[in-house]
Amino acid sequence: MKVMNMVNAINDALDLMLTADPGVVVYGEDVGVEGGVFRVTEGLQLKHGVQRVFDSPLAESGIAGTALGMAVAGMKPVIEMQFDGFVYPAMNQILSHIARFRNRTRGKFSAPLVIRIPYGGGINALEHHSESPEAYFGHTPGLKVVIPSTPYDAKGLLIAAIEDPDPVIYLEPKRIYRAIKQEVPEEKYSIPLGKAKVLNSGEQLTLIAYGAMIREAQKAIAMAKQNGFSVELIDLRSIWPIDRDTVRESVRKTGRVLIVTEAPQSYGPAAELMAVINEEAFLNLEAPPTRLTGFDTVIPLPLGEKHYLITPQRIYHEIDKLIRY
Amino acid sequence: MKVMNMVNAINDALDLMLTADPGVVVYGEDVGVEGGVFRVTEGLQLKHGVQRVFDSPLAESGIAGTALGMAVAGMKPVIEMQFDGFVYPAMNQILSHIARFRNRTRGKFSAPLVIRIPYGGGINALEHHSESPEAYFGHTPGLKVVIPSTPYDAKGLLIAAIEDPDPVIYLEPKRIYRAIKQEVPEEKYSIPLGKAKVLNSGEQLTLIAYGAMIREAQKAIAMAKQNGFSVELIDLRSIWPIDRDTVRESVRKTGRVLIVTEAPQSYGPAAELMAVINEEAFLNLEAPPTRLTGFDTVIPLPLGEKHYLITPQRIYHEIDKLIRY
Amino acid sequence: MFNQDSLDKHRALDNRMFQLLSEDGKPLEKGWKPSLSNEEIVQAYKDLLFERTADLMAVSYQRQGRMFTYPPNLGQEAIHIATGMVIKEEDWLVPAFRELGAWLAKGVSLREIFLYFKGNEEGSHFTQANRMLPVSVPIASQLVHAAGLGYAMNYNSEKAAVFAFVGDGGTSEGDFHEALNFAAVWNVPVIFVVQNNQFAISVPMSMQTKSVNIAVKGLAYNVPSVLVDGNDLFAMHEVLSFARAQAMEGKGPFLIEARTFRMGAHTTSDDPTRYRTREEEEHWAAKDPLKRLKSFIEANNLFDLSQEDELVAEYKKQIDSSFEAAEQHPEYKLDDVFAYMYSDMPDELKRQKNIYENYLNQSGGAK
Amino acid sequence: MFNQDSLDKHRALDNRMFQLLSEDGKPLEKGWKPSLSNEEIVQAYKDLLFERTADLMAVSYQRQGRMFTYPPNLGQEAIHIATGMVIKEEDWLVPAFRELGAWLAKGVSLREIFLYFKGNEEGSHFTQANRMLPVSVPIASQLVHAAGLGYAMNYNSEKAAVFAFVGDGGTSEGDFHEALNFAAVWNVPVIFVVQNNQFAISVPMSMQTKSVNIAVKGLAYNVPSVLVDGNDLFAMHEVLSFARAQAMEGKGPFLIEARTFRMGAHTTSDDPTRYRTREEEEHWAAKDPLKRLKSFIEANNLFDLSQEDELVAEYKKQIDSSFEAAEQHPEYKLDDVFAYMYSDMPDELKRQKNIYENYLNQSGGAK
Numbered sequence A, B: 001m002k003v004m005n006m007v008n009a010i011n012d013a014l015d016l017m018l019t020a021d022p023g024v025v026v027y028g029e030d031v032g033v034e035g036g037v038f039r040v041t042e043g044l045q046l047k048h049g050v051q052r053v054f055d056s057p058l059a060e061s062g063i064a065g066t067a068l069g070m071a072v073a074g075m076k077p078v079i080e081m082q083f084d085g086f087v088y089p090a091m092n093q094i095l096s097h098i099a100r101f102r103n104r105t106r107g108k109f110s111a112p113l114v115i116r117i118p119y120g121g122g123i124n125a126l127e128h129h130s131e132s133p134e135a136y137f138g139h140t141p142g143l144k145v146v147i148p149s150t151p152y153d154a155k156g157l158l159i160a161a162i163e164d165p166d167p168v169i170y171l172e173p174k175r176i177y178r179a180i181k182q183e184v185p186e187e188k189y190s191i192p193l194g195k196a197k198v199l200n201s202g203e204q205l206t207l208i209a210y211g212a213m214i215r216e217a218q219k220a221i222a223m224a225k226q227n228g229f230s231v232e233l234i235d236l237r238s239i240w241p242i243d244r245d246t247v248r249e250s251v252r253k254t255g256r257v258l259i260v261t262e263a264p265q266s267y268g269p270a271a272e273l274m275a276v277i278n279e280e281a282f283l284n285l286e287a288p289p290t291r292l293t294g295f296d297t298v299i300p301l302p303l304g305e306k307h308y309l310i311t312p313q314r315i316y317h318e319i320d321k322l323i324r325y
Numbered sequence C, D: 001m002f003n004q005d006s007l008d009k010h011r012a013l014d015n016r017m018f019q020l021l022s023e024d025g026k027p028l029e030k031g032w033k034p035s036l037s038n039e040e041i042v043q044a045y046k047d048l049l050f051e052r053t054a055d056l057m058a059v060s061y062q063r064q065g066r067m068f069t070y071p072p073n074l075g076q077e078a079i080h081i082a083t084g085m086v087i088k089e090e091d092w093l094v095p096a097f098r099e100l101g102a103w104l105a106k107g108v109s110l111r112e113i114f115l116y117f118k119g120n121e122e123g124s125h126f127t128q129a130n131r132m133l134p135v136s137v138p139i140a141s142q143l144v145h146a147a148g149l150g151y152a153m154n155y156n157s158e159k160a161a162v163f164a165f166v167g168d169g170g171t172s173e174g175d176f177h178e179a180l181n182f183a184a185v186w187n188v189p190v191i192f193v194v195q196n197n198q199f200a201i202s203v204p205m206s207m208q209t210k211s212v213n214i215a216v217k218g219l220a221y222n223v224p225s226v227l228v229d230g231n232d233l234f235a236m237h238e239v240l241s242f243a244r245a246q247a248m249e250g251k252g253p254f255l256i257e258a259r260t261f262r263m264g265a266h267t268t269s270d271d272p273t274r275y276r277t278r279e280e281e282e283h284w285a286a287k288d289p290l291k292r293l294k295s296f297i298e299a300n301n302l303f304d305l306s307q308e309d310e311l312v313a314e315y316k317k318q319i320d321s322s323f324e325a326a327e328q329h330p331e332y333k334l335d336d337v338f339a340y341m342y343s344d345m346p347d348e349l350k351r352q353k354n355i356y357e358n359y360l361n362q363s364g365g366a367k
């Protein structure tokens, strides 16, 4: 075991997979010499060579589309979109091709590739550097969408994503890239895609979150505990598919649910979770399923972010309201 | 009054607005000489000239991005994406710029433009010609998203969209382009954006739909009526913002709700409506809010569409189940 | 044979088109001899005739309501047949959607093509064809896939090329640019073929670009580029062969503008009289690639053309039986909607499918 | 003066760079005289000095933690100042994000620029500047806006041009291609300026394109293009003036590759030692546009350079006070998050805001 933060853990997963599978290549803007603007790919080019870890021209549609070509030819590209807001030029390739190649060809070809995207707010960044685009991908049939919340999960989920025979969008909560340190096994291990994780078991309320919101939720739950509330925390981990079993079981038990996500509210991730809960546990509900989300606004520039970002206090406030409902 | 189908009504709205406002221009692929592949812009170039109604190069990002430039300069571009599946190359321009220009410049500039997109399945088309992308836009702060279901609404909503000071995504349910004929006033009139319409008032269940699903819903409601069920039908018309008042009032009255949309299920439009209902009328619910939607699959090619498209029978089945719940 | 010297002489900027046969099938240069054997020429003619026959029949099946849509190849066949002659088993074919003869050469069956245009994804499974991507509907988006395939060729040290197609309209898309650029920077063996058939649906070249031709666009990426008469099978064959040979020598991508004309409609739902003149159509009818090759064959007595009717009759039978095979394809099942989305069907899809099947059971199978 | 003849002599394909002054500020051609008056030259020098001073101070504010990020302009200022001299009130400026001097010339206040990089959208409101778009973060996406603005100029029969900026890295994006193509087909008055500063963050030109230079890319669109020494204020001024004059004559778009070097970091969070050598930095330091202009001014005795320190001290005061004004900008309010999303705040946004305000009230204002 080795103490790692999320950047280390992802780097380690990439390193292991580059070593294990000669088909794996890692590329994108500045991922080579520079090692990525977040240093996630640091050292990999030196170790694995410029054919396998390299800088691409500055063109996201090209990055995604060439990855599809490589994947069809039997390679395993792991590409990086430098920031969340820069995946949009690649939407056509992702939505129209990557998500569909297997279905279009009735299984003859597929697109086993991984798109890594640092995402989310809270890092005092320029516009387009703080987006939460997971619902766009969750709404796109043919993709799997994964978000880790800890170094341990980051490594295991990324290895699973690279080994997966289908395309995976792997969103990295950049705000906690270096915030959490954890013992992480040095060997290769994988965590099945599509499974949520109960991080805290509790009786009175189910709190569902993922990514950087897990840390905020944990702080809120600590406050709740001090006030005698028992809250169950589900780390969703997989945006698509949603682990209905884990959600159902928890909500049937607690009867109350709070969903916390940073993305804009309307047509956002929390709405889908509310729908799932209505479908799976309606009769067990003792209070309306509730969402605490970003506003239907652009996420503000740094000086305004404080108005937008979700704090433990706000989460606690909703927990309190719901349990007293 | 004149009998018009939806194609006529949209053409008429464009014609009237080209006449009324010298800043209006209409462009896109094949909209000029050809009059659009659906003939929606037929005759407009001849009448208003090639400076105002014209073919653009085949590049959707360019079409959307130039429209933003024109709008910033005070013009009123009304652009066409030839089919739903071809708006994806323009996503970066729409999500990163068109939706945000006002906010980014604190109101100095704005992007009063309209993006017309024929959308939805049921026309026996090639891949990428039958998509329902409304949730992608509904989830994007800064846009208004509108879908008409009748010639009358099509005209009034399009005029309102063109007159609106903000960017509007105007989705045209191509499947019913010529299916419904209606008396439509010849003069200019507008229908406020953001307001749903109760098409059928009823007591036992609220059915929410829009676009081409309205016609299917109406058939199902006719069947339900024969069986003595009283169903209220809401034509949502505006995907963002959602008319919460109309939805709330109806669901508080009926206690039961069925949402019918053609888009894929997960993170789709119906999920947001379910969330809204949970927020607005939870205590009035007598049965779980229910959605009948497309699958989380690519919409099949024509021979498979019958498995995917939602029929009045299926809608009726859900109505029946819910009312007997 | 087209060689480096010819390339230098046909600088795209000078707008000189590489062409070997005149419109009436005569060599433009005295004493010119084809680099193809007589058998190859006759075979090419037969293939062209086959493509044309199949294409016309496809249009008529569609008219009969037996196929939902179809994009005619009429007039562009020489490009496809020449590609078929040059492309190797180990090469990738990256189609747009109007290269029928090349698909057939790659081993796609007519049955599959018909099945696809009847509206069944199964038609893109290409059971017998190796290394051919499915039709790409979003214009130009396939070109970046080609650059990625090219990277894989280099990465795996395979001696093979990628032939990637796009139309004149497609050159306006950002992906055209990104693909050419990636291919050049990565120095990958991709031969980009632009079928410049003068129109993108109703939009003429002049509204698509202001460049003197399309080949010139290769200069932006330092990619060798030639403007070729796409209705001249010999010219196309020579340039494609040269481009492939260059790629095999590690010289990277190549851009070919194949000047041609779509003699038919854009698709069976299109009416070209709305946007082009009879004169234009007649002008190009005179350049018909089939007629041109036929004149050459006739003049050089390569083939007894009196056998042609018989041949065509034979082709028609074959085509009809392919179509019937497509019509007899098993019914599109509900399973087919779900089964291919992921390698293993996720529980969520099983759930959605189950719900629907339960409904079908309850409703006695009524949709 | 740069004219049609110079354009013909500087064909992008020949890779000849237009340059007037040597690195040490001497005319390259004997007897050459600037087309600018002495006053203009001195003013340009002062402006350049101002930009440099403001830029360096911005970096230091950021280092002090008073600004969250900042992209230095160091070394690229001649391009900006020349643009400022040529651009007119009625012209549009479409920035990327590294053209400080041009923004200032267009009337944007330093206070606003600082406010923006402190993280407040209010900094993009540009109270005093006419016809300048906000910074465009998504690389190259602004270029298509420029083509649209150009269309509006023609549509409204305005005699004005659009100056649109992008970096070398930005030329790889599809939007670069679409913008040039639309601009050419529509024949709109847009002057595209590529600041080729050799790097896109860490990625050098050689991994961005295989073309001999960037100017050559204009050939793909039949857009006149020149490679210019971007560190040579005179050369930049002449070419920009020519391009604008051409545009005013209805000759449509123009492409300028301004060859330069980013002497600073990509942004304040970047460390250039990771990806470039000291030699490279020194090589370019010798070409510093400020130094070059200063040598020229010195040699020609245009300005008493002993006043420079005083001038800089004066600038610093001014810049500091702009920064303080930015710091004193009213607090970012919750309202500001919602108020500008739409022209009238929709009920849905009011609802979301209310819910949050209720929470704030209940929590006593704690976020």
Ligand SMILES: Cc1ncc(C[n+]2csc(CCOP(=O)(O)OP(=O)(O)O)c2C)c(N)n1
Pocket: B029, B058, B060, B082, B086, B089, C098, C137, C138, C139, C166, C167, C168, C169, C170, C171, C195, C197, C199, C200, C201, C262, C266
């Ligand atoms: C991204 C995208 N936009 C629009 C369309 C609709 N469309 C189909 S074919 C076509 C014209 C294509 O023209 P060209 O590239 O010249 O090929 P051709 O049809 O002439 O063979 C258009 C606009 C599409 N398929 N994809």
Ligand SMILES: Cc1ncc(C[n+]2csc(CCOP(=O)(O)OP(=O)(O)O)c2C)c(N)n1
Pocket: A029, A058, A060, A082, A086, A089, D098, D137, D138, D139, D166, D167, D168, D169, D170, D171, D195, D197, D199, D200, D201, D262, D266
């Ligand atoms: C679409 C997009 N992709 C990636 C980025 C991240 N990014 C910011 S600046 C930059 C490099 C830009 O290089 P260049 O165009 O040469 O401009 P320069 O920074 O050198 O002025 C990158 C990759 C971005 N802002 N937008």
Ligand SMILES: [Mg+2]
Pocket: C167, C168, C169, C195, C196, C197, C198, C199, C200, C201
């Ligand atoms: Mg064409």
Ligand SMILES: [Mg+2]
Pocket: D167, D168, D169, D195, D196, D197, D198, D199, D200, D201
């Ligand atoms: Mg640069």
